[in-house]
Amino acid sequence: MNYFVATLLILMRFAWLWPWMLLLKSFLSPSYPGNLIHPALLVAMPLLSLATVKWASLTPLPAPLEENPKQLLESPDLLTWRTRIVVALVGLAAIIGIGWWQYYRLEYSLWQWQWLYEFGYILTHWGTQEVPPQVVTVFVLIVLWLNGLGDAVRGFTHDDIWGALVRNVVAMVLFVIIMGLAGRPLPAEIFYLIILLFGAGMLALAFSSLKITIGLDRALGMGQRRISAMPRMNRYWLSTVLLTVFGLLALGIIVGIIL
Secondary structure, eight states: HHHHHHHHHHHHHHHHHHHHHHHHHHHOOOOOOOOSOOHHHHHHHHHHHHHHEEEEEEEHHHHHHHOOHHHHHTTHHHHHHHHHHHHHHHHHHHHHHHHHHTTTTTTSSSTTTTHHHHHHHHHHHHOOSSSOOOHHHHHHHHHHHHHHHHHHHHOOHHHHHHHHHHHHHHHHHHHHHHHHHHHHHOOHHHHHHHHHHHHHHHHHHHHHHHHHHHHHHHHGGGGOOOGSSOOOOOHHHHHHHHHHHHHHHHHHHHHHHOO
């Protein structure tokens, strides 16, 4: 369930991050004609990071370590360091691959190293007029990858999810305020992004509430009951969740219409 909640939080983050990417482009790299990053990558990158951590932590150890568990007990950081190295290498490969796909795929094939030289040169030699779009893209990709790592190891409590929802709403409101002060029109998709923000947030809170219910049941001594007697996602729970989600979606729609 933690991974499902993490996915919902990634969708919440995407809802405000995509408008902010448009804002960053207009201020930092206004002459670049395309998007600094494909919107799907704002979701795919942290999901890949999340999946990489899970895969690396579940991959069997090398045969010598499995045959000699005493060595693993004497060096408990071996598994942690292996996971870190795998995650770092996959993240680096993903960032480089996205950089090629975003900026150089029309001029060079992936195996032509000339594009990699140009990529590195642009990252280290900035012009005086504006920030190179490659720099902004790489920075955002690194932040997304680190967010995915944090989501993979974090145990999401109800307060954590509520705090994330509040921060995401504040980020969206700040975007609207800045666009208004700058006299710029809001993106056409802002209405749907607000709905996504509220919908994903409410679903995450609902599943968090289910975890709290099960945890209280076990803490009160009922955890020794049969699995069939544990709290379930019955019709009452589902109807309550749906009513809450639809109610807040309606609120999001009203806010979107006002904006």
